[in-house]
Amino acid sequence: MIQLRSVLKPADNSGAKRLKVIHVHGGSTRRFGHVGDIVTVVVDQAEPNSYVKDSQMVKAVVVRTRKEIRRADGTYVRFDDNAAVVIDPKTKEPIATRVFGPIAREVKEAGFAKIASLAQEVL
Numbered sequence: 001m002i003q004l005r006s007v008l009k010p011a012d013n014s015g016a017k018r019l020k021v022i023h024v025h026g027g028s029t030r031r032f033g034h035v036g037d038i039v040t041v042v043v044d045q046a047e048p049n050s051y052v053k054d055s056q057m058v059k060a061v062v063v064r065t066r067k068e069i070r071r072a073d074g075t076y077v078r079f080d081d082n083a084a085v086v087i088d089p090k091t092k093e094p095i096a097t098r099v100f101g102p103i104a105r106e107v108k109e110a111g112f113a114k115i116a117s118l119a120q121e122v123l
Contacts, residue, residue, distance in 0.1 A: 001067045002033035002082060008041065011063050011083040011103075012096035012118075015050020016043045019060060019084055035069055036110030037062050041084065051095055052086060060084035061094075061112055063103045063119075077104060077123055085115050094118065 002008070002021055010016040023040040024033040033039050039060055046054045064079035071077065083101065085094050092112070099118040108116035116122050 002037070002039060002062055002065060003031060006082060007044070008039075008060070008062070008082050008084040010060075010086065011100050012085045012094060013098045013100075014052050014086040014094075014096040015047045016052050016058075016086060017045035017047060018043075019086075020044045022057070033062055034067075034106075035062055035065055035104045036106045036112070038087070039084065041086075058086050059089045060086050061107065061110075061115060063099075063107050063115065064101065069104060069106060079104075085112075087112075087115075 006021045008019040019041040021039050021041050024030050025038045041060050043052045043056045062084050064083040068076040068078035087094050093114050102121040102123050103119035
């Protein structure tokens with residue numbers, strides 16, 4: 001579960017080192033975000049000379065959560081960290097050229113096929 005002020009690890013090579021959630025998209029009463037949801041984040045730390053800058057507001061897709069995900073077949077999937085991929089808000093495509101670590105299948109089902117194709121592994 002991702003909520004306001006959650007700290008996410010960037011799972012791409014956009015140049016961000018740490019992301020902090022400031023809004024979960026999906027309505028005014030939406031409190032938590034899960035895998036495949038879009039969140040607005042602030043780049044808390046960034047590498048010098050990177051695409052994203054320090055203290056910049058960007059949109060990101062949650063790709064891994066520590067809270068388990070229940071699937072329709074009754075299985076559960078959970079990850080070691082909370083991670084997100086920075087996206088372009090207009091095209092909903094990732095701004096990075098690489099995605100690191102495993103990605104949940106729910107990301108592809110949510111319409112982010114480009115992120116799933118860049119990932120090393122889709123669980």
